[in-house]
Amino acid sequence: MTLETRTDDGWASTRFVVLGFGTAGYACADSLVQAGAEHLVVLDDRDTEALREKAQILETLGATITLGPGSTAELPKEVDVVVTSPGVPPHAPLLAQAAERDVPIWSEIELAWRLRDPANAAPWLCITGTNGKTTTVQMLTAMLQAAGLRAVAAGNVGLPLLEVVMDPEPYDVIAVELSSYQLHFTHSMSAHSAAVLNIAPDHVDWHGSLEAYAKDKGRIFENCQVACVYNVADPATEQLVLDADVIEGCRAIGFTLGTPGLSMMGIVDDLLVDRAFVEARETSALELAMISDVTPAAPHNIADALAAAALARAFGVPATAVRDGLRGFRPDKHRIAHVAEVAGVNYVDDSKATNPHAAQASLLAYDPVVWIAGGQAKGATFDELVIAARERLRAVVLIGQDKQVIAEALERHAPDVPRIVVEATDTGAMQIVVGEAAKLAQVGDTVLLAPGCASWDMFANYGARGDAFTEAVHALDI
Template identity: 90%
Template sequence: MSLESRTADGWATTRFVVLGFGTAGYACADSLIQAGAEHVVVLDDRDNEALREKARILETLGATITLGPGSTAELPKEVDVVVTSPGVPPHAPLLAQAAERDVPIWSEIELAWRLRDPANAAPWLCITGTNGKTTTVQMLTAILQAAGHRAVAAGNVGLPLLEAVLDPEPYDVIAVELSSYQLHFTHSMSAHSAAVLNLAPDHVDWHGSMAAYALDKGRIYANCQVACVYNVADPATEQLVADADVVEGCRAIGFTLGTPGLSMIGLVDDLIVDRAFIEERATSAQELASLADITPAAPHNVANALAAAALARSFGVPATAVRDGLRGFRPDKHRIAHVAEVAGVNYVDDSKATNPHAAQASLLAYEHVVWIAGGQAKGATFDELVIAARDRLRAVVLLGQDKQVIIEALERHAPDVPRIVVDATDTGAMRIVVGEAAKLARVGDTVLLAPGCASWDMFANYGARGDAFAEAVRSLAE
């Protein structure tokens, strides 16, 4: 079966099954119909009025929608391609049946790649990693736009990728955030350039092992055309580059918080410099920006900026655009966001730090910290984090379902650090937490919400958790 473009005759006769009818599933089904597919079946075990309303829209366009318990238990007999929503694990019954029958399984990313118009296909600059993906994609987009390109952030952030590739006015370039879920079922993508920012245990329950998780992250480099960008401080990312099957001539480009070697972008004093994309790179470096252009200039955020700069430079962006893009960029809410200073203590919301690796990076950005942590640990451990950050911890305030995992790590590696455990789980719990943290903090300290855990045990999402923290801090100030 050949489906090389959205105008190919094969779309009309191919029988598609779309698994999942959330935002991604709806977009996939709708895009297939727009591309001329005449046989689109959508399956979802959920059933509610919002889904039924969306189903009525697609059914008028010719799709078949089946909702309710058991809908995804069995793969239809007549199917050529399954398009799966992110988050559905490979061992899900319908996907397992598809694999047994050698039915191709596509992510929405694979579908988007195949739906591009070959006559006006925008290059993709792709980013993945355990942490920092969204911020880096947004930084990259700001740099590209500062260079005068019609660019957009898409994928896991910003515009849905399918919408980006089907836009009647083609983009010059698309900055694409990709999760390991999406990459698992992506097969034919060929990015202009791609980066893996870092690797740390996450979503191991979905992938089955850390090795499988890393392998899926590494798929981003497959068929890469110009530059494979890796983190010099994380050798696992460089190994993924070494293992990748890329287009001939594609280069390995490192980013580092240290002095850059040849084919790297890094720091010299307080300057970001390029030794990768200049003719005189063997003997010289070109200044791109300064640390003062990055907000906040925490080490992990500087690393994000270096990766964004590397991808932008691979696309031919001038140095002045790197500076201007970074200078004008501000991160989204709940990402190391300063909330307030109260009685000489800074309060910082990094609710987006939903795993230990992200929380550790945040903790290491401050000298003396009262750390607020806890939630759903997703099977993660905290020993490495506590060992790395224990000399910075003034105290720890814990909440949430899996706080005991963090307590045990503290007992093993930082038994002298004071800790308070808050058992409340109602809407007022965060006020108690912030109040306890304020009692423990000294002038000049930072009270840091960097939970290292997911939020779903107590909050709708990490944003709601961060909002509760900010509200509690404002109440404290009053």
């Protein structure tokens, strides 16, 4: 395929198949129509009223939409490119057929990259990792905007990336959050600068192995132009930089919660400092912000701030804008959010901690802790987490489908830590959980909802779980 930009006449003659007709699939199909694609087929095994309504819109513009069971079983004979929705695994029948026939497979990110307007193509600052992506992208966007740039968060957070690149009013720069799903079928992206925050087991069932998962994360560094940002505390992220084929002159930039070495961002006393993008970096560092400018000042939040600062500084953002961006930033709901103080006990909602790595980072920010955990573990183990956090645990309250997995890790590594197992799974279960946690907590403790698990066994999503926690905490205070 030679298609490179939305002005290429090849878009009209290329035969596209879009796999999936959810939010991402519809955005891909709609963008292709806008780009002039005249041969477009959309396939989805689902068939709902909402999908049929969207199908009618695109069919009037010349697309062919096929919905219902079996629609994605066989790849059409006449196809030049398959554009797949995120989450569809590589072993899905249609994608396996495309690979066998050497038909190019694009992610929505690959499509967005190719649809950029060559006359006004905004640079991309890209972020991935197992945890912290959204917070880091939002911090970065705040810094860019504080510098007076027309910037936006997009991709896996904020606006759909296709919508951003098709905007007739160009942005100065785009902060892009990318998942491993999105990166797997992304081939030609060349970010201005990119960061991998951390690598921990997640989505291994989709990728097939932890090694394959990490390799897909590392795709973010391919063809990187200015800076590849890695986590000094996570050697796997630095290895991804070493393995990447980057543009000549692109630099490796580390971030650390310790004193920074050369070409790193780090901490000196109570300051976030830059020893990477200053001329005298061999002997000195530039003050960017104070630790107190980061809210909340939990260690993993500070690490996210340093990663965001590295990307901002790579783009030329002044230190004052880094500081001002951090001062004005507040994390989204359900991300280490302080809910209330009741009877001298702090209650914190980190329902977004949906895997052990995220839960561990949250637990290490508080001491002592009454930990609320459980849900769908997705095959994860909790031994490493319990070993790291056991000295901080006042007690543990367990809930959800895979609570026994966590209970067994506690029995192996922290048998003396009191734990309560809540069997209830109805809508009032969280009230029982919070009530039990309140009984176990002492003045000065933190009751922390950091489940380390997905929420779907009991709640619609992690937000609904966090809302139930918040409601139950406020009921204590009546």
